[in-house]
Amino acid sequence: MGLNYYRIKKNTRKARKLVIRATSIAGSGHPGGSFSMAEIMGCIFFKHLRYDPKNPQWEDRDKLVLSKGHASPGLFSNMALAGYFDISELDTLRQLGSRLQGHPDLKCPGVEFCGGSLGIGLSFSIGSALAARIDGRPTRVFTVMGDGETDEGQVWEAAMTASKYKVDNLTAILDRNFIQQDSYTEKIMPLDEELVGDDLSEMWRDASRWKVGDKWRSFGWNVIDIDGHRIEQIDNAIKKAMQTKGVPSIIVARTIKGKGVEHMEDNPKWHGQAPKKEFVPIIDMEIDSQSMIAPSIIAGDMTNLENEVKRCVNGRADYIHLDVMDGQFVPNKTFDHTKIKELRPLTVIPFDTHLMINEPVRHVRDYIEAGSDIITVHAEVCDASSFGQINDMLRASEVGVGLAINPDTELPEWSKEFIPTLDQLIVMSVVPGKSGQKYIEATHEKMHRLIGILQENKFEGYIEADGGVTLDNIGSCFVDGARAFVGGSAIIGQQDVRGVIREFRNKIAYARRRMLIQKAYELGGKELVAKWIDLHIIGEKKNQLLQIAKELGY
Ligand code: DX5
Ligand code: ZN
Numbered sequence: 253m254g255l256n257y258y259r260i261k262k263n264t265r266k267a268r269k270l271v272i273r274a275t276s277i278a279g280s281g282h283p284g285g286s287f288s289m290a291e292i293m294g295c296i297f298f299k300h301l302r303y304d305p306k307n308p309q310w311e312d313r314d315k316l317v318l319s320k321g322h323a324s325p326g327l328f329s330n331m332a333l334a335g336y337f338d339i340s341e342l343d344t345l346r347q348l349g350s351r352l353q354g355h356p357d358l359k360c361p362g363v364e365f366c367g368g369s370l371g372i373g374l375s376f377s378i379g380s381a382l383a384a385r386i387d388g389r390p391t392r393v394f395t396v397m398g399d400g401e402t403d404e405g406q407v408w409e410a411a412m413t414a415s416k417y418k419v420d421n422l423t424a425i426l427d428r429n430f431i432q433q434d435s436y437t438e439k440i441m442p443l444d445e446e447l448v449g450d451d452l453s454e455m456w457r458d459a460s461r462w463k464v465g466d467k468w469r470s471f472g473w474n475v476i477d478i479d480g481h482r483i484e485q486i487d488n489a490i491k492k493a494m495q496t497k498g499v500p501s502i503i504v505a506r507t508i509k510g511k512g513v514e515h516m517e518d519n520p521k522w523h524g525q526a527p528k529k530e531f532v533p534i535i536d537m538e539i540d541s542q543s544m545i546a547p548s549i550i551a552g553d554m555t556n557l558e559n560e561v562k563r564c565v566n567g568r569a570d571y572i573h574l575d576v577m578d579g580q581f582v583p584n585k586t587f588d589h590t591k592i593k594e595l596r597p598l599t600v601i602p603f604d605t606h607l608m609i610n611e612p613v614r615h616v617r618d619y620i621e622a623g624s625d626i627i628t629v630h631a632e633v634c635d636a637s638s639f640g641q642i643n644d645m646l647r648a649s650e651v652g653v654g655l656a657i658n659p660d661t662e663l664p665e666w667s668k669e670f671i672p673t674l675d676q677l678i679v680m681s682v683v684p685g686k687s688g689q690k691y692i693e694a695t696h697e698k699m700h701r702l703i704g705i706l707q708e709n710k711f712e713g714y715i716e717a718d719g720g721v722t723l724d725n726i727g728s729c730f731v732d733g734a735r736a737f738v739g740g741s742a743i744i745g746q747q748d749v750r751g752v753i754r755e756f757r758n759k760i761a762y763a764r765r766r767m768l769i770q771k772a773y774e775l776g777g778k779e780l781v782a783k784w785i786d787l788h789i790i791g792e793k794k795n796q797l798l799q800i801a802k803e804l805g806y
Pocket of ligand 2: 573
């Protein structure tokens with residue numbers, strides 16, 4: 253089974269926007285903590301949790317216990333997307349008589365636990381897990397806790413109990429965002445190591461400071477440390493936790509409070525404050541502009557692709573772009589599914605398989621079984637029937653569905669029926685067949701045309717720019733609307749893969765900031781630009797944004 257990466261990613265993006273909408277309408281709520289657990293919730297709801305939204309009390313269901321109850325907007329937004337109630341009901345958040353309150357309660361269908369008084373969710377979860385075991389039911393319990401709430405003594409009583417009773421149908425997830433209420437956990441009650449100053453990135457960079465896992469290990473728990481915003485790491489950790497028998501498991505997920513909206517990130521102010529309505533369209537645009545970097549390994553040593561994959565892992569790439577060429581669809585020949593199968597065990601990073609082959613419908617199954625997470629086939633060698641079959645096979649295997657078009661190919665009429673559910677559209681900016689070619693400038697104009705057609709046809713996926721993408725043009729590719737960026741010669745072809753990926757991200761961040769300031773200007777002139785920039789109080793952000801506004805003449 254694939255990772256279902258894009259289903260999780262698309263729902264996580266929607267859930268973030270729903271949190272912003274609901275809290276801005278309510279004028280109160282907890283966006284920061286809803287965002288730090290966003291990918292965790294997405295993985296649980298759209299990959300692992302067994303539930304029936306039409307029958308919330310189904311006996312054999314799994315149970316999700318949100319112990320950090322104040323993050324109820326994050327829970328409710330996912331429950332609405334999962335079908336427990338209509339999305340429009342989120343607009344009643346925190347209103348008198350609404351089923352959706354500031355902290356979850358049992359009035360809301362699907363809520364398992366009245367969270368909010370912190371520190372008690374784990375105890376409740378252990379009771380549920382033990383009851384299921386005694387009743388012989390297959391129920392698995394997932395508990396999401398905040399790091400601040402583990403200051404509560406009751407948590408550690410529960411930790412001992414779970415270990416004593418070997419509660420292995422319970423997976424706890426610690427949303428380790430280093431912030432509680434109006435300050436930093438490592439200042440208030442250090443779980444790892446005392447934080448001097450308020451630069452949280454220190455806690456991320458230096459794994460030797462990570463001590464909280466040792467606390468749980470010493471209580472007899474299986475501990476898995478991950479980056480809590482990497483879907484593939486969360487998925488892998490949940491799988492491992494559920495396969496671990498005889499001991500309870502906890503996933504220590506390092507996260508960023510307010511992740512996805514720059515002015516909220518690492519900013520205690522957004523623990524319990526709602527965004528103002530005037531900023532919502534800009535924040536939505538920001539949430540829609542999260543981007544991925546996908547190094548193309550064929551630009552490296554073809555005799556040692558294992559090492560090229562390792563360079564991507566070390567570089568913290570978001571995807572690994574695998575260019576399969578059959579020597580027919582394109583003159584060149586690279587590798588096929590047997591090589592992908594060999595590379596698969598090296599990393600959990602999503603495999604973004606780009607099939608430049610004839611008759612893909614006959615071969616796609618091999619690439620599913622090789623462990624691809626996203627498979628893209630070319631429109632030039634498909635029609636409605638063959639692409640329909642490919643689409644069905646990929647969906648059934650929880651693999652992302654991609655369509656690619658060559659520089660001189662427009663979106664074929666038959667593809668329109670698939671656009672609303674399509675996960676990825678690769679817009680080739682070179683004639684496919686090798687890396688190291690120059691970006692075809694006409695692609696910018698073509699992208700503008702495509703964006704209109706895609707919006708008309710309700711595209712919710714991601715555009716991947718592939719071919720000749722460099723540090724010089726990635727900003728304009730981003731502004732065109734691409735959100736995934738393949739880099740062959742510009743990344744794998746370079747010495748320092750981690751360094752160049754970091755530069756790619758900086759270029760994207762600059763282009764995004766510029767786009768959002770222009771959006772603020774469009775909506776409210778210089779006044780709204782100034783207000784938008786003033787929100788960015790953490791680190792150097794404000795000065796950097798002021799510089800961009802100056803460049804734009806605002
Ligand atoms: C070309 C491939 C691209 C290529 C990218 O047919 O689909 O993925 O390898 O390499 P650069 O970035 O060097 O153009
Ligand atoms: Zn490619």
